[in-house]
Amino acid sequence: MPNASTDxxxxxxxxxxxxxxxxxxxDNGLDSARSEAEILLAHALGVRRIDLYLNHDKPLGPDERAVFKNLIRRRLSGEPVxxxxxxxxxxxxxxxxxPxxxxxxxxTECLVEAVLPFLETETGVAKRVLDMGTGSGAIIIALAHECPGHRYFAMDRSMDALVTARRNxxxxGLEARIDWFCGNWDAALAPQRxxxxxxxxxPPYxxxxxxxELQPEVRDHEPRPALDGSPDGLAGLRHIIEMAHCHLNDGGVLALEMGYDQATAxxxxxxxxxxxxxPRIIKDYSGLDRVAVMTRNA
Incomplete structure (x- = not known):
């Protein structure tokens, strides 16, 4: 917003x-300038984006302008929308x-799409589904929302992440359908049980x-442990693949998101x-390798 001294x-x-x-x-190099402007102004006013145009000629009061100006400043400092x-x-x-x-x-929606057919197959028995490193809970919540008849479990090593996921x-209305626990990968799983x-x-990859080299809004603001997959990017993927079969039933499925250049590895x-x-490799919406699905041998 223009400074008072110049406007x-x-x-x-x-x-x-x-x-x-x-x-x-x-002018400051943001690619999605229009949509970000609308999203932030709607947030500042506590309305929907469409309401901005339904009330396009409404003037803003000083307090509303101050809130919006602060959001502009923070966005230009690199904070994600x-x-x-x-x-x-x-x-x-x-x-x-x-954060x-x-x-x-x-x-990541490609991962959800990849496993829905497995959950939608009628067997008469509820399947047990585990989300490892749930973060915001996006994956497990989407699956429980689409296929409510199964038993869902979600873990993360960050208690703050679990608080956010449970809130979501x-x-x-899905909290009762999901069991939550804190742990680092399989450390909280009882062997052979x-x-x-x-x-x-x-996982981080x-x-x-x-x-x-990532965009500043990712590099400087998103949790580094959720991004950093070790020098070769494969530490989390490797660990999960090496241990998951110990916790899958015969014919059970393991589905992982991965980097676009990690399919061969x-x-x-x-x-x-x-x-x-x-592993069956599935491409994302940009045509890049993104999801690997594999079945435990019987």
Whole structure:
């Protein structure tokens, strides 16, 4: 918003602020300038984005302008829009997000899509589903929302992440359908006792050296442990593949999100373990390898 010293205007309408902020964001290198301007202004006013245009000629009061100006300042400092508004849509479900959890990405919906046919197959027996490293709870909540007849479990090593995930489940009336526990990968699972029909995970898979090359809003604001997959990016994926078969029933499914260039390495790891069918690689909406699905041998 223009400084008072350079602009003597007392009032700004909603549409004028959307247009000015769009130009300001674009001039500062933000790719989604218009949508971000609308999202932040709607958040500042506590309305829906469509309401901005239904009330486009409404002037903003001083307090409203101050709130919006603060959001603009924070966005230009690199804070992600989702953290500024505290929400992110995933699978058409609005989820609370904060710096304790990774912001859900559209490509992770490909993981949900990949396993839904397995859950939708009628067997007459409820399947047991585990989400390892649940973060905001996006994956497990989407699955429980679509297929409520199964038993769901979610774990994360971060208690703050679990608090956020449970809040999201509660918002959508799903908290009672999901059991939550804190632990690092399989450390909280009893050996040879915890048996599941499906294990899903979106583990950290970015190479350590590549973290500093990410966009500042990701590199400087999202939780690094949820991004850093070790020097080769495979530590989390490797660990899960090597241990998951111990906790899957015969014919159980393991589904993992991975980096676009990790399919060959992941297949090599799975082959070395020798407990799974050859992984099926699924591409994301951009045509990049993104999800691996494998079945535990009977």
């Amino acid at each position: 003597n205007r007392v009032t700004w309408t909603i549409l004028e602020l959307v247009r000015w902020t769009t130009d300001y964001f674009r 989702a953290y500024l508004t505290g929400t992110k849509e995933f699978w058409s479900l609005e989820l609370a997000v904060n 304790a959890v990774l912001i859900p990405r559209p490509e 489940a509660r918002t959508h 915890a048996r599941f029909d499906l294990i899903v995970s979106n 970015i190479r350590s050296a590549e973290i500093d 992941l297949q090599t790891i799975a082959d070395a373990v020798g407990q799974y069918t050859p």
